[in-house]
Amino acid sequence: MPDTTAKVSIRDTAKAVIRAIDDAGENPTKLRQGILEATDPLRRRADLLDLGTKRLANHIEANSKHLYYDGELSITLDRVPTGRVIPPHDHGLWEAVLVCTGSLQHAIYQRADDGSVEGYAELELVEDRVIQPGDLALVIPPAEIHSFEALEEDTWLINVVGGNYRAHRNYFNIEAQTVVYAKAGTYRASPPPAPVGATA
Numbered sequence: 001m002p003d004t005t006a007k008v009s010i011r012d013t014a015k016a017v018i019r020a021i022d023d024a025g026e027n028p029t030k031l032r033q034g035i036l037e038a039t040d041p042l043r044r045r046a047d048l049l050d051l052g053t054k055r056l057a058n059h060i061e062a063n064s065k066h067l068y069y070d071g072e073l074s075i076t077l078d079r080v081p082t083g084r085v086i087p088p089h090d091h092g093l094w095e096a097v098l099v100c101t102g103s104l105q106h107a108i109y110q111r112a113d114d115g116s117v118e119g120y121a122e123l124e125l126v127e128d129r130v131i132q133p134g135d136l137a138l139v140i141p142p143a144e145i146h147s148f149e150a151l152e153e154d155t156w157l158i159n160v161v162g163g164n165y166r167a168h169r170n171y172f173n174i175e176a177q178t179v180v181y182a183k184a185g186t187y188r189a190s191p192p193p194a195p196v197g198a199t200a
């Protein structure tokens with residue numbers, strides 16, 4: 001009799017994710033589908049939220065854990081706090097944001113200016129939707145700026161990241177059309193203030 005209670009391991013999940021990344025090549029649609037499928041058995045584990053080791057997170061300080069890390073791939077498990085919007089920021093790499101429980105309002109942007117004027121940034125909204133369990137948002141260059149907000153208590157995410165997060169990020173103030181390069185985690189609940197003299 002097959003053991004129907006067998007649980008997929010984190011290690012096997014990581015291997016499946018690596019295969020999905022390799023198979024996808026430069027195709028974001030394939031990457032999206034591949035990561036969704038590769039992580040599906042893990043996301044179904046009843047003890048999912050007990051897995052992982054504590055992580056010092058940049059924007060989600062309350063409950064963030066490493067599930068897997070090898071220097072080129074990182075998989076984290078994060079509980080997103082309610083009542084605040086994580087302000088728009090970039091990563092310098094791609095990230096897949098999978099919702100395990102709860103729901104997430106998630107917006108993706110890309111730069112509409114050429115970045116030649118220091119402190120100025122124009123963002124174009126690429127996607128703004130509610131992500132629910134079984135779905136993911138793929139934040140991938142050139143549209144690798146995102147902001148998000150948990151819509152429910154106990155909104156847990158799995159983040160699959162293709163590399164190491166930069167220690168510093170660009171934080172955007174969409175209304176003021178400004179950008180600040182700051183240590184990751186500097187702006188956790190609101191966008192950076194517009195610099196003095198900036199025009200909206």
Ligand SMILES: [Fe+2]
Pocket residue numbers: 089090091146
């Ligand atoms: Fe992020």
